[in-house]
Amino acid sequence: MIDSILLVDDEDLFHLVFEDACSLLDMTLSLEALNSSDEADKLFKQWFEEGPIDERPECVFVDLNIIGSSFDGIELIRKINNDYGNGVVIGIISSSDDNQEIEKAKAVGAQFWIIKSDEIEPRLEDFLNDYSGYEKKTAPFKVYK
């Protein structure tokens, strides 16, 4: 089980879907969802500069295109990995399967890419099976289709 998860996605309905899917799969007991990359950026900056660092989530799922935000999911991952001390399992959860975007995400340190679909649970289950590898940074980048 993952200690805590943060979801950054502009779609409220997906927050509910993700929360229920996580609960049914016993993925975590603590799930927080944010609507914009700016909010997430602010939180990570605060945790990095002022602490406490252990308040940071263990795993972060970021949407690729977050409407109403100043920057996209890839930029948020870059910021978290380069500017705010890294240390979290982080990746993209998006309906897009654009190879160029996937490569960009990989380049900034995303560890996984989950494609959103009606059947999200099997993908999350596969992700959960690989999770220890992501935690130890030994698992290679993977796209969950």
Place this chain on the structure above:
Amino acid sequence: MINGKDTVEEALRKAKAKKVYLEGNFVKLLAKSLPTDVKAYTEECKERDTKARKKRLEVNKRVQSQNKELEEAAVVKEALVLELQNALDDAEKLRDEAVEDLDLMQKRTQFELIGLIVRVALIIIVGVGVTTTLLYTTAMLADKDTTILGNAWSNLFGILLTNSFSIIGTIMGVKYATEKNG
């Protein structure tokens, strides 16, 4: 009512008696080593929570899928509206061109008709003039009485000249007016 001094077990028993079921991840935090009756209640809570979540997940997925369909339909609709607008613009352009062509054709027909009238009028004028002149000349050369013929010739020639100028004037007027409007 559950009081602050109640233990977790007592609180759970009271909730069970009132048929109030716990929901969410909190149920998962409850210790597994609870007395049998309370454990049965928490298990039921878990079961109910799972059922409710499954149902909610299905409903949300359906709504999400319908939203997606609506978004796609909106994109298609927008493309259709754009296509219709373009078709309407093209149709209006074609209509304008057709009206212009029709106008041009009408003008050409008018000019052709005017040309025909002018030709016929000139033929009649010249024909009558030539015939009368020939008759008059023949009468003069044959030393016949030319009083009536002379008067008729001069009258006819006067009328013909006046009319021919009138026709030319009308034609010039029509042509000038047409050119100005066109």
